[in-house]
Amino acid sequence: MTRILMVCLGNICRSPLAHGILESKLNSLDFYIDSAGTAAYHIGNQPDHRSIKVAKQNGIDISHQRARQFKTVDFDTFDYIYAMDSSNFDNIVSLARNQNDIEKVKLFLEENPKVSNKDVPDPYYGDMGDFEYIFDLINTTSDLIASRLL
Template sequence: MKKVLMVCLGNICRSPLAEAILQSKVNSKEIVVDSAGTADYHTGKQPDIRSIEIAAKFGLDIHKQKARTFEVRNFDTFDHIYVMDKSNYQNVLELARDKNDVLKVKMILNELHPNKNLEVPDPYYGGDQGFKNVYNMLDEACDVIAKQLQ
């Protein structure tokens, strides 16, 4: 079974969406998808209501997800770790123990735009359109990831 982890800052906006989007595109008997944040601001809390609402508009239910913090042991659990931005990338790499850990970590939009290191913007302080834009970016990236995992 392959295991994929989506990572953003607080695990309440981008990574919960990425988790649900990828889950909807893969066979759950073959691929496990989870999410985490690099900061512990929201540990144990539901995703941002705006993420819940945009997910629901596309037929995904994320209201039962609970924010958690990325931990070193995630390198042992997950085969692929996708981060949303450069800050998340650096925060995750700071916990890497060796080259194998480092090789698991990728910027998610590099799946659409290889080696460009484009970031999924944090929609937290923006309006509803920001959440829709983020959803669309993640949906496209997850299409590519799902095909690679098959």
């Protein structure tokens, strides 16, 4: 089984969407998808209501997800660790114990050659339009990841 972790700051906006979107594209018998945040702000909370809403509008239910913090043991558990932006990438890599850990970490948008800015914008302080934009960005990139993995 291939295990993939999506990581953003609080694990309530971007990474839960990436988790739910990619999970909807891959067979759960062959792939396990999860998400986490580098900060502990929202541990145990549901995703942001706007993330839940935009996912639901696109046929994906992420309301069952609960925020958790990234831990060093995640390097042992996951094959791929996708950071939503360079700040979170740096935070994850700072916890790496060795080169093997570091090699598992990648910016999510590195998988999308059509995007020049490799940071998924944080929609937290934005409006529904920002959440719709990142949904589309994550969805397109998840299609590319899924096609590469299948």
